[in-house]
Amino acid sequence: MFATKPYLTQVDVQKILDAANKHATENNFAVTIAVCDDGGHLLGLIRRDGCAPLSAYIAEEKARTAAMGMRETRIYEEIINDGRHAFLSAPHVSGMLEGGVNIVVNGLTIGAVGVSGVKSAEDAETAKAGIKAIL
Numbered sequence: 001m002f003a004t005k006p007y008l009t010q011v012d013v014q015k016i017l018d019a020a021n022k023h024a025t026e027n028n029f030a031v032t033i034a035v036c037d038d039g040g041h042l043l044g045l046i047r048r049d050g051c052a053p054l055s056a057y058i059a060e061e062k063a064r065t066a067a068m069g070m071r072e073t074r075i076y077e078e079i080i081n082d083g084r085h086a087f088l089s090a091p092h093v094s095g096m097l098e099g100g101v102n103i104v105v106n107g108l109t110i111g112a113v114g115v116s117g118v119k120s121a122e123d124a125e126t127a128k129a130g131i132k133a134i135l
Contacts, residue, residue: 006105008037012134013044016103016113020130021046024115031117031126032059038110040064048117055116061095062114062123066102069093070109073100074124099123103131 013035020033030050035043040063047056066073076096079087088096098120102112113127 005108006110008035008043008103008111010043015133016130017044017046019133020113020115020126021048023126023129024048027122027126029118029122029126031115031123032056033126033130034059034063034114035130036060036063036067036111036114038067038108040068040112043111051117058095058097058116059099059114062097062100062116063095063112064100064114065093065095066100066112066114067109070102072098072102072124073114074098074120077120099127101127101131103134105135 016035017033024031030048032047032051032055034045037043042060062073073095077098099116100112100114101124102109113130115123115126
Protein backbone atom coordinates (compact mmCIF):
# COMPACT_ATOMS: atom_id res chain seq x y z
CA MET A 1 0.00 0.00 0.00
CA PHE A 2 1.34 3.41 -0.95
CA ALA A 3 0.68 6.47 1.15
CA THR A 4 -0.16 9.63 -0.73
CA LYS A 5 0.05 13.24 0.33
CA PRO A 6 -0.82 16.56 -1.22
CA TYR A 7 1.92 18.49 -2.98
CA LEU A 8 2.40 21.80 -4.75
CA THR A 9 1.76 21.72 -8.48
CA GLN A 10 3.19 24.29 -10.87
CA VAL A 11 -0.34 25.72 -11.14
CA ASP A 12 -0.41 26.13 -7.34
CA VAL A 13 2.96 27.85 -7.37
CA GLN A 14 1.81 30.31 -10.03
CA LYS A 15 -1.41 31.07 -8.11
CA ILE A 16 0.62 31.75 -4.96
CA LEU A 17 3.07 34.00 -6.79
CA ASP A 18 0.28 35.88 -8.56
CA ALA A 19 -1.75 36.46 -5.36
CA ALA A 20 1.28 37.51 -3.31
CA ASN A 21 2.44 39.79 -6.13
CA LYS A 22 -1.03 41.35 -6.33
CA HIS A 23 -0.95 41.99 -2.57
CA ALA A 24 2.50 43.55 -2.89
CA THR A 25 1.33 45.75 -5.77
CA GLU A 26 -1.73 46.94 -3.84
CA ASN A 27 0.48 47.89 -0.88
CA ASN A 28 3.40 49.26 -2.94
CA PHE A 29 5.79 46.67 -1.47
CA ALA A 30 9.12 46.18 -3.27
CA VAL A 31 9.66 42.56 -2.25
CA THR A 32 10.91 39.21 -3.43
CA ILE A 33 8.47 36.28 -3.18
CA ALA A 34 9.83 32.72 -3.13
CA VAL A 35 7.89 29.45 -3.13
CA CYS A 36 9.47 26.11 -2.29
CA ASP A 37 8.35 22.53 -1.78
CA ASP A 38 8.42 20.62 1.51
CA GLY A 39 12.09 19.80 1.04
CA GLY A 40 13.03 23.45 0.63
CA HIS A 41 13.60 23.28 -3.13
CA LEU A 42 12.80 26.51 -4.96
CA LEU A 43 9.79 26.20 -7.27
CA GLY A 44 9.16 29.85 -8.15
CA LEU A 45 10.40 33.36 -7.45
CA ILE A 46 9.47 36.94 -8.27
CA ARG A 47 11.73 39.88 -7.46
CA ARG A 48 9.65 43.01 -7.87
CA ASP A 49 11.08 46.18 -9.36
CA GLY A 50 12.98 48.26 -6.85
CA CYS A 51 13.67 45.37 -4.50
CA ALA A 52 17.23 44.94 -3.27
CA PRO A 53 19.06 41.99 -4.86
CA LEU A 54 19.87 40.57 -1.40
CA SER A 55 16.15 40.05 -0.76
CA ALA A 56 16.06 37.28 -3.37
CA TYR A 57 18.45 35.23 -1.26
CA ILE A 58 16.69 36.07 2.01
CA ALA A 59 13.20 35.24 0.67
CA GLU A 60 14.35 31.84 -0.57
CA GLU A 61 15.99 31.05 2.76
CA LYS A 62 12.86 32.09 4.66
CA ALA A 63 10.77 29.77 2.48
CA ARG A 64 13.26 26.92 2.87
CA THR A 65 13.42 27.32 6.65
CA ALA A 66 9.62 27.46 7.02
CA ALA A 67 9.16 24.38 4.83
CA MET A 68 11.81 22.21 6.42
CA GLY A 69 10.94 23.35 9.95
CA MET A 70 7.20 22.97 9.28
CA ARG A 71 6.45 26.29 10.98
CA GLU A 72 6.54 30.01 10.40
CA THR A 73 10.00 31.53 10.60
CA ARG A 74 8.61 34.06 13.08
CA ILE A 75 8.86 31.30 15.70
CA TYR A 76 12.61 30.93 15.16
CA GLU A 77 13.09 34.68 15.40
CA GLU A 78 11.17 34.69 18.70
CA ILE A 79 13.28 31.81 20.07
CA ILE A 80 16.46 33.74 19.32
CA ASN A 81 15.09 37.06 20.59
CA ASP A 82 14.04 35.32 23.82
CA GLY A 83 17.71 34.52 24.48
CA ARG A 84 18.38 31.13 22.91
CA HIS A 85 21.25 32.47 20.84
CA ALA A 86 22.79 29.01 20.40
CA PHE A 87 19.96 28.32 17.95
CA LEU A 88 21.81 30.56 15.48
CA SER A 89 24.26 27.68 14.98
CA ALA A 90 21.54 25.21 13.87
CA PRO A 91 22.66 23.54 10.62
CA HIS A 92 20.90 24.26 7.30
CA VAL A 93 18.77 27.03 8.79
CA SER A 94 19.57 30.57 7.77
CA GLY A 95 16.15 32.18 7.17
CA MET A 96 15.19 32.75 10.79
CA LEU A 97 13.45 36.09 10.31
CA GLU A 98 9.70 36.61 10.17
CA GLY A 99 8.36 36.36 6.63
CA GLY A 100 8.51 32.62 5.91
CA VAL A 101 5.17 30.83 6.15
CA ASN A 102 4.67 27.10 5.72
CA ILE A 103 1.76 25.82 3.62
CA VAL A 104 -0.34 23.27 5.50
CA VAL A 105 -2.84 20.99 3.74
CA ASN A 106 -4.58 18.18 5.62
CA GLY A 107 -2.22 18.73 8.55
CA LEU A 108 0.90 18.32 6.38
CA THR A 109 3.41 20.99 5.38
CA ILE A 110 3.64 20.78 1.58
CA GLY A 111 5.89 23.79 1.04
CA ALA A 112 6.33 27.39 2.07
CA VAL A 113 6.41 30.98 0.90
CA GLY A 114 9.17 33.37 1.89
CA VAL A 115 8.99 37.11 1.36
CA SER A 116 11.66 39.74 1.93
CA GLY A 117 11.90 43.45 1.28
CA VAL A 118 9.64 45.32 3.69
CA LYS A 119 8.91 45.09 7.44
CA SER A 120 8.90 41.49 8.63
CA ALA A 121 5.20 41.51 9.54
CA GLU A 122 4.41 42.85 6.05
CA ASP A 123 6.58 40.13 4.51
CA ALA A 124 4.55 37.51 6.40
CA GLU A 125 1.28 39.20 5.43
CA THR A 126 2.31 39.03 1.77
CA ALA A 127 3.25 35.34 2.07
CA LYS A 128 -0.12 34.56 3.66
CA ALA A 129 -1.94 36.43 0.90
CA GLY A 130 -0.25 34.14 -1.61
CA ILE A 131 -1.02 30.97 0.32
CA LYS A 132 -4.67 31.96 0.64
CA ALA A 133 -4.98 31.61 -3.15
CA ILE A 134 -4.70 27.82 -2.97
CA LEU A 135 -6.43 27.02 0.34
